[in-house]
Amino acid sequence: MAEEGQQHPLKVYYMIWILLFVVSFFSYMVDYLQFEGMVRWTLILVFMFVKAGFIIAIFMHMKWERLAFKIAILGPPVAILVLIGLMSLEGDYVEGSRLANYGESTIEVETPGHH
Amino acid sequence: MSEAVLDSGATEAQGTQGLVDDWSRDKQVFGVPWGKAMMWIFLLSDTFIFSCFLVGYMMVRISTTDPWPVPSEVFALTLFGTSIPLVLIAIMTFILITSSGTMALAVNMGYRKDRKKTFWLMVATAALGASFVGMQAFEWTKLISEGVRPWGNPFGAAQFGSSFFMITGFHGLHVSAGVIYLLVIAFRVKNGFYEKHGGNYEIVEITGLYWHFVDLVWVFIFAFFYLW
Numbered sequence: 514m515a516e517e518g519q520q521h522p523l524k525v526y527y528m529i530w531i532l533l534f535v536v537s538f539f540s541y542m543v544d545y546l547q548f549e550g551m552v553r554w555t556l557i558l559v560f561m562f563v564k565a566g567f568i569i570a571i572f573m574h575m576k577w578e579r580l581a582f583k584i585a586i587l588g589p590p591v592a593i594l595v596l597i598g599l600m601s602l603e604g605d606y607v608e609g610s611r612l613a614n615y616g617e618s619t620i621e622v623e624t625p626g627h628h
Numbered sequence: 629m630s631e632a633v634l635d636s637g638a639t640e641a642q643g644t645q646g647l648v649d650d651w652s653r654d655k656q657v658f659g660v661p662w663g664k665a666m667m668w669i670f671l672l673s674d675t676f677i678f679s680c681f682l683v684g685y686m687m688v689r690i691s692t693t694d695p696w697p698v699p700s701e702v703f704a705l706t707l708f709g710t711s712i713p714l715v716l717i718a719i720m721t722f723i724l725i726t727s728s729g730t731m732a733l734a735v736n737m738g739y740r741k742d743r744k745k746t747f748w749l750m751v752a753t754a755a756l757g758a759s760f761v762g763m764q765a766f767e768w769t770k771l772i773s774e775g776v777r778p779w780g781n782p783f784g785a786a787q788f789g790s791s792f793f794m795i796t797g798f799h800g801l802h803v804s805a806g807v808i809y810l811l812v813i814a815f816r817v818k819n820g821f822y823e824k825h826g827g828n829y830e831i832v833e834i835t836g837l838y839w840h841f842v843d844l845v846w847v848f849i850f851a852f853f854y855l856w
Contacts, residue, residue, distance in 0.1 A: 518739050518829075518830055518833060519735070519739070519833060520736070520739045520740075521736070523733070523736060526729065526732045526733060526736065527729075529732075530725070530728075530729035530732070533725045533728070533729075534722065534725060537718075537721050537722060537725055540721075540850065540851070540855060541714065541718045541721070543855060544700050544713055544714050544854075544855055545713060545714075547700075553855075554856070557851050557855045557856060558851070560851070561847055561848065561850075561851035564847045565844055565847050565848070568728065568840055568843060568844050568847070569840075569844065571732075572728055572731075572732045572836070572840045572843075573836075573837055573840045573841070573844075574833070578660070579640075579642075579646055579647075579650060579658075579659060580642075580643060580644065580646055580647040580650075581646070581647045581650035581651060581657060581658060582658050582659075582660060582665075582668075584647065585658070586668050586669075586671075586672055589672060589676075590672070590675055590676075590679070593675075593676070593679045593683070596679070596680075596683055597683055597686070600683050600686060600687045601686065601687075601690060603687065603691075604686065604687045604688075604689075604690030604691045605690060605691075607687075607690075607691035608690060608691045608692070608693060611691065611692075611693050612693055615693070617693065618692075618693045618694040618695065620694050620695075620784070622695055622697075622782070622783060622784050623782040623783055624701065624783075625697070625698075625701045625702045625704065625774070625783050
């Protein structure tokens with residue numbers, strides 16, 4: 514495999530290409546149809562991971578790489594999950610202390626596109 | 629490095645046994661060309677940079693007590709008399725996916741040593757990338773004319789502007805660099821540069837990795853910044 518590089522039938526690429534279009538259309542629909550709250554966030558994340566997964570696995574050929582290489586590249590980003598966890602805890606704490614010390618926001622907000 | 633070191637996967641163990649073998653045998657660990665391994669490691673470091681921007685954005689969005697501007701409204705465009713939410717961003721998303729497809733085909737044609745098709749597919753990819761940057765410039769111009777600044781905006785929390793310009797700006801910079809990179813490699817493929825260097829078109833796959841990564845980052849920006 515290393516001698517000839519990553520050669521795969523064109524059909525695989527066409528299928529993933531179409532799939533990415535369809536899933537992107539679904540993500541846009543999440544906004545267009547104005548889903549809110551938990552349903553919105555779940556759908557956004559599901560479509561995001563489907564798209565990211567197919568891009569990495571097929572277009573970037575990770576599916577066909579050896580396990581040692583997969584782990585070396587895909588393993589380290591797991592550390593980011595820890596950062597996300599810590600920063601969301603910290604964010605909640607900062608918001609809480611701002612509310613406790615300064616109270617609710619009083620800024621005047623314009624609606625976009627009306628001027 | 630001899631051919632024996634970069635040997636084909638046919639005789640090697642797969643899965644966990646392959647993992648043990650790759651690390652413990654007296655050989656180069658990763659059976660991929662060095663250029664490809666280095667590009668992946670660069671992309672890994674870039675993943676951390678973009679993650680830090682997105683986590684920073686998450687942090688300021690959670691911690692602000694001011695209402696966050698509604699992206700669906702901020703990025704709406706009025707077309708044919710009706711306001712369509714997020715429409716330009718949707719078009720940009722589709723353009724980037726299209727360019728990812730043309731790039732994947734270019735990589736395939738490269739390995740088939742079809743230089744003409746590889747060249748044109750890479751040029752098409754670069755053109756789509758350039759139009760993406762053009763639309764982003766339009767988006768920035770629109771937001772700036774409406775009073776969005778890194779230190780404040782009329783629609784809500786001040787942190788919106790700094791997150792927006794930082795994240796989309798850094799991504800746009802990557803797309804712009806990618807367009808230049810693609811064109812350089814495309815013209816080298818066309819004028820036979822790689823024929824003089826052993827006729828190896830691995831470089832097209834390596835360029836492709838960078839381009840797909842740019843699309844990949846956009847998937848996350850689209851989800852977290854524009855849709856959330």
